Amino acid sequence: MPFKRTTLASVLLVAIGSTNAYADQQVLIGLAAPLTGPSARIGKDLENGAQLAIDAANARHPKIAGEAITYKLIAEDDQSDPRTAVSVAQRLVDAGVVGHWNTGTSIPAARVYNEAGIAQVAPVATGHAYAQQGFDTSFRIMGHDDDGGQVAGHYALQTLKAHRIAVIDDRTAFGQGLADQFIKSVEADGSKVIAREYVDDKTADFSAVLTSIRAKNPDLIFFGGVDAQAAPLARRMKQLGIKATLMGAGGFVSQTFLTLAQKEGEGVTALEPGLAIDQMPGGRAFAKAYQDRFKAPIELHAPFAYDGVGVLIAALEKADSTDPERYLPVLRASAFQGVTGTISFDTEGNLKNPTFTVYQVKENKWQPVSVAGGKP
Known part of the structure; x- marks a missing residue:
């Protein structure tokens, strides 16, 4: 059967649906973050965290619908600017990947993803308004x-x-x-x-x-x-x-x-x-893996980017499908054990029991x- 491009998303990480087949059966997970400008170091930190999750998933030699697949991270720069974020979101929807860092970019971009039927899991954006727009495609893994x-x-x-x-x-x-x-x-x-x-x-x-x-x-x-x-x-x-x-x-x-x-x-x-890195369930191991791979300490939010990718991939694989109609309900019912803690969502898509x-x-x-x- 032809393998479809994934439909997932995140305020930092996402992958989006398409009917086009991939000959190499790649599943794209996108990251849209400030990769230039004054917040570029945070964007890079998020990209690094996401890449570690991609590598961990690929090391398991995953399959979806019985076919071997490889996850691939695609990073885009939204410059932490709301107008740029909307342009990036639309471009990434067309290309198959989306995502953002802060509240100001996440709110306007969320409409683009919702209209495309793409799940948006925000690892960082904390403004409550992001999840109050009535979109059943919007989620967050950090307290608001x-x-x-x-x-x-x-x-x-x-x-x-x-x-x-x-x-x-x-x-x-x-x-x-x-x-x-x-x-x-x-x-x-x-x-x-x-x-x-x-x-x-x-x-x-x-x-x-x-x-x-x-x-x-x-x-x-x-x-x-x-x-x-x-x-x-x-x-x-x-x-x-x-x-x-x-x-x-x-x-x-x-x-x-x-x-x-x-x-x-x-x-x-x-x-x-969230918790301090040493108090996160998987924090110390993650910090060591991050330091070993990137030869630098965590800047700020890398563990949340890691879990953003993780909860998306877990939903895909549990649904055994890249069809959003099948994996979105699974994502919505998540009880994912991540580095940062247990990730599950309330009716708005907010993290339950935030710390x-x-x-x-x-x-x-x-x-x-x-x-x-x-x-x-």
Whole structure:
């Protein structure tokens, strides 16, 4: 029988359906991520994690519908830009592969994949809106910002004992959405935010917003944004003599932040979806395999990319088909044991029982200090 191109997807990883036969019986798993620009190191980290999963699957000499197949990873650069992401998504649908990294790219691209009938499993995108579009093709394997913002807000008030909280966000779907949820959590606990400021995702000089915030004497500044901007923000806070704790979530806990922030990063607090690598069920073995293969430590999200590929491949093979009508229900009912933990989905396609870890920079290292969520 002719072998059809796979129809799967992921906010990072996906493969898409076609009626064209492959003479070499390859199943394409695509990765669309920021492979250039300021977040390229994260895109490469995701690509590396995905490639390890592809290699592990091929080492088993897999078969689908009785035929030997080989999985192949196809990587595309969406530049972490929503408009580019839509173009990339459509191009990859036509070519047979799709996927993305952050919320801002995942939300508009999801419509393209849904119209094509392609499953989109997001290893990273945390904006709740991604899974609230009503698409039964959208999934995620990381906790979303409604939960993350609640955990962060509670930690800021109850553990850090913050009383005067200022908020800055980068106006992206991720940064603004996260900041909104953090504020909701703070206000639900009976506190108020004393200042709300905005930048954009290209801002390099935070002097204006920090000068305005400094006048209000905050004891904590929450930033909705990513590591490349959080580091210069931390440095500028020190230069201006602002002694408030800097707090963020999702995208802070990277090697790059430590390199850019250096001593100015000491004491920064961040919430990251998932467990610390050493606490993940397969984390230590994965970290060693990653280091052995790529001669570098994990940057941030490689284990989630690995599991994104893994849950897609598991659904394909359990369904014994590359037909989305057959493997999509299997994916939806997944109970996949991954490196990051058990992956199963709720009715929206969100990860069930997500875990969140709070980190602090101590002696220029990210140290996990608290865990919330997960199964009792």
